[in-house]
Amino acid sequence: MKELLISLEHNGGIPLYEQIYQYIKTEIADGKIIAGEKLPSSRALSRQLSVSRSTVDLAYEQLESEGYLESRPCIGHFACDIEGFVQVEPNKGKTSQAPKRRREGYSIDFAVNGIDPGGFPQNIWRKISRQVLSDEDAGMFQLGDSQGEWKLREAIASYLHHARGVEAVAEQIVVGAGNDYLLMLLSMLLGKSSKIAMENPSYDNAWRCFRSLGHEVVSIPLDEAGMKPSELEESGARIAYVMPSHQFPMGMVMPLKRRLQLLAWAKRQSGRYLIEDDYDSEFRYIGKPIPALQGYDQHETVIYIGTFSKAIAPSIRISYMVLPATLLQQYRELGSNFSVTISKVDQKIIEIFLREGYFERHLNRMRALYKGKHDLILKNLKDMTSICQVFGENAGVHLLLKLKNGMTEEEACRLAKEAGIKVYPLLAYFPDCRQAGDGEGILLGYATLKEDEIQRGMNILKEVWS
Amino acid sequence: MKELLISLEHNGGIPLYEQIYQYIKTEIADGKIIAGEKLPSSRALSRQLSVSRSTVDLAYEQLESEGYLESRPCIGHFACDIEGFVQVEPNKGKTSQAPKRRREGYSIDFAVNGIDPGGFPQNIWRKISRQVLSDEDAGMFQLGDSQGEWKLREAIASYLHHARGVEAVAEQIVVGAGNDYLLMLLSMLLGKSSKIAMENPSYDNAWRCFRSLGHEVVSIPLDEAGMKPSELEESGARIAYVMPSHQFPMGMVMPLKRRLQLLAWAKRQSGRYLIEDDYDSEFRYIGKPIPALQGYDQHETVIYIGTFSKAIAPSIRISYMVLPATLLQQYRELGSNFSVTISKVDQKIIEIFLREGYFERHLNRMRALYKGKHDLILKNLKDMTSICQVFGENAGVHLLLKLKNGMTEEEACRLAKEAGIKVYPLLAYFPDCRQAGDGEGILLGYATLKEDEIQRGMNILKEVWS
Numbered sequence: 055m056k057e058l059l060i061s062l063e064h065n066g067g068i069p070l071y072e073q074i075y076q077y078i079k080t081e082i083a084d085g086k087i088i089a090g091e092k093l094p095s096s097r098a099l100s101r102q103l104s105v106s107r108s109t110v111d112l113a114y115e116q117l118e119s120e121g122y123l124e125s126r127p128c129i130g131h132f133a134c135d136i137e138g139f140v141q142v143e144p145n146k147g148k149t150s151q152a153p154k155r156r157r158e159g160y161s162i163d164f165a166v167n168g169i170d171p172g173g174f175p176q177n178i179w180r181k182i183s184r185q186v187l188s189d190e191d192a193g194m195f196q197l198g199d200s201q202g203e204w205k206l207r208e209a210i211a212s213y214l215h216h217a218r219g220v221e222a223v224a225e226q227i228v229v230g231a232g233n234d235y236l237l238m239l240l241s242m243l244l245g246k247s248s249k250i251a252m253e254n255p256s257y258d259n260a261w262r263c264f265r266s267l268g269h270e271v272v273s274i275p276l277d278e279a280g281m282k283p284s285e286l287e288e289s290g291a292r293i294a295y296v297m298p299s300h301q302f303p304m305g306m307v308m309p310l311k312r313r314l315q316l317l318a319w320a321k322r323q324s325g326r327y328l329i330e331d332d333y334d335s336e337f338r339y340i341g342k343p344i345p346a347l348q349g350y351d352q353h354e355t356v357i358y359i360g361t362f363s364k365a366i367a368p369s370i371r372i373s374y375m376v377l378p379a380t381l382l383q384q385y386r387e388l389g390s391n392f393s394v395t396i397s398k399v400d401q402k403i404i405e406i407f408l409r410e411g412y413f414e415r416h417l418n419r420m421r422a423l424y425k426g427k428h429d430l431i432l433k434n435l436k437d438m439t440s441i442c443q444v445f446g447e448n449a450g451v452h453l454l455l456k457l458k459n460g461m462t463e464e465e466a467c468r469l470a471k472e473a474g475i476k477v478y479p480l481l482a483y484f485p486d487c488r489q490a491g492d493g494e495g496i497l498l499g500y501a502t503l504k505e506d507e508i509q510r511g512m513n514i515l516k517e518v519w520s
Numbered sequence: 521m522k523e524l525l526i527s528l529e530h531n532g533g534i535p536l537y538e539q540i541y542q543y544i545k546t547e548i549a550d551g552k553i554i555a556g557e558k559l560p561s562s563r564a565l566s567r568q569l570s571v572s573r574s575t576v577d578l579a580y581e582q583l584e585s586e587g588y589l590e591s592r593p594c595i596g597h598f599a600c601d602i603e604g605f606v607q608v609e610p611n612k613g614k615t616s617q618a619p620k621r622r623r624e625g626y627s628i629d630f631a632v633n634g635i636d637p638g639g640f641p642q643n644i645w646r647k648i649s650r651q652v653l654s655d656e657d658a659g660m661f662q663l664g665d666s667q668g669e670w671k672l673r674e675a676i677a678s679y680l681h682h683a684r685g686v687e688a689v690a691e692q693i694v695v696g697a698g699n700d701y702l703l704m705l706l707s708m709l710l711g712k713s714s715k716i717a718m719e720n721p722s723y724d725n726a727w728r729c730f731r732s733l734g735h736e737v738v739s740i741p742l743d744e745a746g747m748k749p750s751e752l753e754e755s756g757a758r759i760a761y762v763m764p765s766h767q768f769p770m771g772m773v774m775p776l777k778r779r780l781q782l783l784a785w786a787k788r789q790s791g792r793y794l795i796e797d798d799y800d801s802e803f804r805y806i807g808k809p810i811p812a813l814q815g816y817d818q819h820e821t822v823i824y825i826g827t828f829s830k831a832i833a834p835s836i837r838i839s840y841m842v843l844p845a846t847l848l849q850q851y852r853e854l855g856s857n858f859s860v861t862i863s864k865v866d867q868k869i870i871e872i873f874l875r876e877g878y879f880e881r882h883l884n885r886m887r888a889l890y891k892g893k894h895d896l897i898l899k900n901l902k903d904m905t906s907i908c909q910v911f912g913e914n915a916g917v918h919l920l921l922k923l924k925n926g927m928t929e930e931e932a933c934r935l936a937k938e939a940g941i942k943v944y945p946l947l948a949y950f951p952d953c954r955q956a957g958d959g960e961g962i963l964l965g966y967a968t969l970k971e972d973e974i975q976r977g978m979n980i981l982k983e984v985w986s
Contacts, residue, residue, distance in 0.1 A: 072808070116807035121776025134777055152670050152690075167663070174661040180653040187646040195640040197633070197834035204618050224618075231697040231837070231861035238704055238858065242732065246712075262857040266708060310587025310602055341582035342538070368663035369864035371697070391728040392704065395697035395861050398835035448581075 058094060062103060070105050074113035082122050082133050089135035093123065096131075161474040162511040166303070166452045166499035167368065170423055173501075174367045175416050179403065182412075186402045198398050200390045202229030202374070206401045209408040210374050218335060219345030220358055222376040228385065231371040231395035233331070233361050234263050239392065240357065240375065241267040243384040244293060244327070251291035253281050255483035257302050260295060260331065273486040276301070280308040283315040293327050294319070298347045299335035303483045303497050305446010305454050313347050320355035327378070329357045334450045336365045336417050339425040354378035362404060364451075365417060372396055372404055424451055427500040427508055434512035441519050442496070451501040454480065457494040459519065466496055469518040475511050524560060528569060536571050540579035548588050548599050555601035559589065562597075627940040628977040632769070632918045632965035633834065636889055639967075640833045641882050645869065648878075652868045664864050666856045668695030668840070672867045675874040676840050684801060685811030686824055688842040694851065697837040697861035699797070699827050700729050705858065706823065706841065707733040709850040710759060710793070717757035719747050721949035723768050726761060726797065739952035742767070746774040749781040759793050760785070764813045765801035769949045769963050771912010771920050779813050786821035793844070795823045800916045802831045802883050805891040820844035828870060830917075831883060838862055838870055890917055893966040893974055900978035907985045908962070917967040920946065923960040925985065932962055935984040941977050 060077045062070055081087040094102070096110040103110070114131055117123040123131045186194070201207065207224035214220035230236040237260065246268050252261055254273035264271050272289045274281050281296055296316065298308035320326040330347045338344070348358040361373040377385055394401075407413050431453060435444050442455040457466060463479035470477045480495030481488065500508060526543045528536055547553040560568070562576040569576070580597055583589040589597045652660070667673065673690035680686035696702040703726060712734050718727055720739035730737050738755045740747050747762055762782065764774035786792040796813045804810070814824040827839040843851055860867075873879050897919060901910050908921040923932060929945035936943045946961030947954065966974055 075807070112807055119773045119775070119807070120810050121774075121779065124775075134775070136776055136780065152674075169661065176653065180650065183649055183653060184646065187642065187649060195635065195833035195835050197829070208618075231701070232859045234858040235697070235701065235861050242734075246734070259857065259859075266854045266857050268708075268712070307585045308587075309585075309590075309600070311600055313587070314602065341541070341578055341585070344586050363663070367661035369661050371859070371861055371863050388732045391725065391732050392700040393698045393725075393837070395701050395837055397837050397866060400863060400866070448585075 057102070058099065060103060062105070071109045071112040071116070074099075074103070074105075074110060075116050078113065078117055079120075079122055082136065087133045089133055091133045092129075093131040093133065159474065160471070160476040162503065162507050162514075163476040164478065164498040164500065164511065165476070165502050166478055166497050167364075168499070168502040169364075169367055170420065170501055171504075173420055173423065175407075175412065178407070178412050178416075182403045182406050183399070186399055186406070189402075194398050194402070198394055198401070200392060200394050201385075202227065202394055202396065203398065203401045203405070206405040206408075207374075209405045211376075213408050213413070214346075214358075214360070214376070217343065218332065218360075219349035220376060221349055221351075222358070226376050226379070226382060227374055228377060228389070229372065229374045229394070229396055229401070231373070232363060233333075233359060233373045234259065235371075235395055236359055236373050236375050237263045238267065239389050240329070241269065242388055243377075243381050248293050249289070249291045251281070251286055251289050251294040252485070253296060253301065254486050255303055255480060255488070256295070256485065257297070257331070257333075258483055258485065261485045264295075271485070273484075276304060276306075278306060279312040280306060281312075281316065283312070283319055286316070286319055287322075292323075292325055293329060295329040295331065296347070297331045297333060299332050299344055300338075300446065300449040302333065302450075303446075303452070303454060303480060303495075305450060305452070307344055307449065308347075310350075313350060316347070317351055317353070317355065320351075321353045327355055327357055327381075329359060332358060332360045334364050335360075337421055337424055337451060338449045339421065339428055340448045348376060351378075354380050357381065365413075365420065366407075370400075370404075372400060424501065427503065427505060428453075430505055430508050431498060431500060431512060434509070434516065438516055438519070441516075445495075452497055452499040455496045455498065457496065461494065461519065463494045463496060466494070466519060470515060473514045473518050475514050475518075477515070523568070524565065526569060528571070537575045537578040537582070540565075540569070540571075540576060541582050544579065544583055545586075545588055548602065553599045555599055557599045558595075559597040559599065625940065626937070626942040628969065628973050628980075629942040630944065630964040630966065630977065631942070631968050632944055632963050633830075634965070634968040635830075635833055636886065636967055637970075639886055639889065641873075641878065644873070644878050644882075648869045648872045649865070652865055652872070655868075660864050660868070664860055664867070666858060666860050667851075668693065668860055668862065669864065669867045669871070672871040672874075673840075675871045677842075679874050679879070680812075680824075680826070680842070683809065684798065684826075685815035686842060687815055687817075688824070692842050692845070692848060693840055694843060694855070695838065695840045695860070695862055695867070697839070698829060699799075699825060699839045700725065701837075701861055702825055702839050702841050703729045704733065705855050706795070707735065708854055709843075709847050714759050715755070715757045717747070717752055717755050717760040718951065719762060719767060720952050721769055721946060721954070722761070722951065723763070723797070723799075724949055724951065727951045730761075737951070739950075742770060742772075744772060745778040746772060747778075747782065749778070749785055752782070752785055753788075758789075758791055759795060761795040761797065762813070763797045763799060765798050765810055766804075766912065766916040768799065768916075769912075769918070769920060769946060769961075771916060771918070773810060773915065774813075776816075779816060782813070783817055783819070783821065786817075787819045793821055793823055793847075795825060798824060798826045800830050801826075803887055803890055803917060804915045805887065805894055806914045814842060817844075820846050823847065831879075831886065832873075836866075836870075838866060890967065893969065893971060894919075896971055896974050897964060897966060897978060900975070900982065904982055904985070907982075911961075918963055918965040921962045921964060923962065927960065927985065929960045929962060932960070932985060936981060939980045939984050941980055941984075943981070 062073050096107055100107040100110045118125055124134050125131050207227040210227055211222045211224050214222055249270045250264050251272050251274050253276055272291055274285045286294055320328050332346055348356040358376040362370055441459045442457050445454040447453055463481055467477055467479050478497040528539050562573055566573040566576045584591055590600050591597050673693040676693055677688045677690050715736045716730050717738050717740050719742055738757055740751050752760055786794050798812055814822040824842040828836055907925045908923050911920040929947055933945050944963040
């Protein structure tokens with residue numbers, strides 16, 4: 055046991071116990087105090103340094119809990135063997151730089167997702183959020199139900215019933231932070247051995263999610279009514295992912311007959327399910343919205359998925375799914391182990407937003423806004439009938455143009471790009487190779503653009519595609 | 521083609537087009553208009569009903585999009601075959617009732633999770649939230665980076681470096697809605713074939729999550745320093761899940777030597793990883809917090825997971841993980857397909873909370889609050905040395921009592937229950953059978969209790985366990 059030559063700075067900013075701790079730690083790290091060596095007792099060291107004994111105790115305790123010292127009862131403190139000891143050095147020279155935003159030089163972007171820049175109901179959201187946060191209910195900050203709060207689920211069930219013809223009670227509803235998360239959860243409930251059939255073309259993201267989760271995914275061609283039932287039957291898939299209200303990217307509405315054929319497919323063999331992604335069903339500009347496929351299901355085969363991200367804002371991560379009774383059991387066994395992914399504050403905000411009619415009014419406002427943009431594009435397309443034919447109108451926030459002027463998608467996109475306009479080739483949404491008959495298509499999204507931008511954009515497209 | 525005997529109510533609340541739509545739909549559903557039957561032209565029907573032609577067009581379009589009618593260009597509209605047609609009936613007699621809260625008749629609950637009821641920084645949270653929501657930045661409502669916003673990740677990296685000795689840059693950080701979600705994501709990156717070693721006893725929830733995700737999970741016994749390296753080596757596991765800062769439920773701090781042994785284990789074979797769950801490292805009541813295991817790692821083998829749910833509120837679903845470079849590539853290929861699970865508003869709030877020093881002040885306040893409760897229990901335990909021995913003190917928000925009075929956990933819990941006190945048996949946290957030497961243990965959590973409740977609770981426990 056050797057004496058420790060610590061010189062304490064009494065007027066420095068560093069607490070005394072920390073100076074002692076630091077000194078001994080460095081001595082051990084540098085091999086100056088070797089493993090097994092006994093340290094002075096805290097009584098002795100405190101006397102030597104003229105500090106209180108508790109100061110030394112504190113340093114010893116810290117060293118002990120970090121593994122530099124071990125204490126043998128009634129004997130004293132001994133230095134430990136710290137084989138391969140590594141000092142924590144600040145950031146090991148790691149540097150970090152924010153990723154540079156690529157500026158692609160487009161002046162107008164017909165993006166197929168996103169919302170109107172002024173579309174977020176900021177004032178109401180702020181008002182409700184203030185109301186929720188001033189609620190003195192302490193339960194608001196405790197962990198909640200893994201399926202989501204009961205009252206929110208009731209509000210969603212009621213909304214879905216009235217607006218979408220969905221038959222659901224709160225027990226069947228699971229809320230989650232976005233569709234991708236719900237697909238993750240669902241993937242667990244369905245099991246990896248489930249082969250999933252997707253429309254071709256389809257949402258590239260759902261496709262990628264299922265692939266990333268290890269599912270076998272098969273693509274089923276579409277006809278003008280949607281996914282072909284005969285090919286679905288032949289595929290051997292157990293799950294089919296469809297968008298009956300407004301197929302993405304093709305934009306068609308699945309007629310009742312095809313819906314019933316798909317339901318018949320699901321019923322034919324036990325364990326088959328239809329995932330109904332009702333992603334932008336809120337936006338329909340003519341007539342009443344079409345009831346969801348789920349509402350026609352009599353055999354618990356439809357998993358209904360919807361989201362507030364499209365209708366309110368993409369950065370609001372709130373989605374929901376309606377599980378059929380058969381999967382609810384699975385959820386309780388496997389899924390309910392995972393804590394809910396939406397904060398209680400956000401759950402409460404959206405509950406009030408639904409319950410007090412704000413959502414309905416918001417949708418009406420957005421519908422009118424988007425209809426104006428939709429109609430403006432259609433009006434412009436009337437002068438372009440020799441260039442392209444329009445599909446998927448009267449719903450959603452994008453249109454599909456099929457080129458008739460002999461141009462390829464690539465050419466059309468390139469010409470648009472050279473004029474500063476971003477449009478989207480249909481090709482990107484074919485996870486599998488496309489069929490000969492699919493033609494060359496361009497997607498125009500209009501949610502994020504102002505009407506004057508749309509007008510300017512359409513003028514330019516007319517010119518460069520002529 | 522037969523005439524349609526529609527009688528319109530011009531003064532009813534139902535729009536004319538909807539009355540026409542409803543009439544034809546019902547006729548088709550009832551088989552009064554049969555498949556293939558031609559309907560009157562919209563011109564003829566509008567004349568017959570004395571309504572504008574666009575009213576009839578609207579009804580026909582709705583019927584067409586729902587699949588009741590099909591239109592053959594230049595010929596007219598025909599009724600469709602709607603085999604097996606099902607009317608959407610309101611809620612099919614489904615009823616729903618909020619699940620009843622079980623009231624268990626405890627007057628004092630030493631819960632091991634949760635926060636102090638007044639602990640949520642409500643005023644500051646509200647203030648920042650108002651500030652964030654009044655930000656006119658439209659980007660606030662667009663979908664963000666799947667890893668989380670760059671600035672938030674920078675703030676987390678900086679906090680982790682200073683407070684926890686974690687060596688990370690923003691690129692390595694992935695934020696997600698709670699630890700369970702991050703474990704889900706991580707499970708995907710690691711692959712299902714990875715056998716995972718967990719401490720026994722351990723967090724029951726992490727255990728259940730990994731099992732639900734289909735992993736093989738093995739349990740490794742603990743000695744007084746934590747997970748035993750030799751048994752870990754023998755287990756054949758590729759991943760080890762540990763809580764070096766304050767093991768749950770045993771409460772021990774892993775000494776440096778053991779940390780280095782685990783790092784050596786991970787380095788020994790490529791593809792091995794340590795998951796460091798640093799769940800309540802913020803709360804340490806003596807000396808400085810112990811640097812994270814991750815800070816000692818020189819070989820990119822540690823996955824560090826932390827959360828704001830413990831330190832701020834369980835209902836705030838914000839966690840983060842630091843991925844080693846080797847997994848970052850995997851994340852970019854697989855994980856980045858999944859959209860971020862935290863709203864941008866919440867990300868911004870927590871970023872400001874960190875950046876402007878609120879978190880540090882909040883932690884100091886909570887630390888003082890919890891230390892008071894911790895010390896109060898310890899003071900009471902001084903009179904109970906013949907009943908039990910205390911473990912895991914000076915950190916976290918729970919203590920472990922090992923019974924010395926010959927009682928079993930079951931008895932001790934039952935006696936407490938009869939007196940209205942809820943305490944937690946250690947048994948619940950052994951996913952695998954416990955070893956003979958583990959003894960009988962009781963967990964006392966104190967985060968959610970007030971000091972007078974703790975005092976009353978301890979008085980009663982003293983009495984019933986004597």
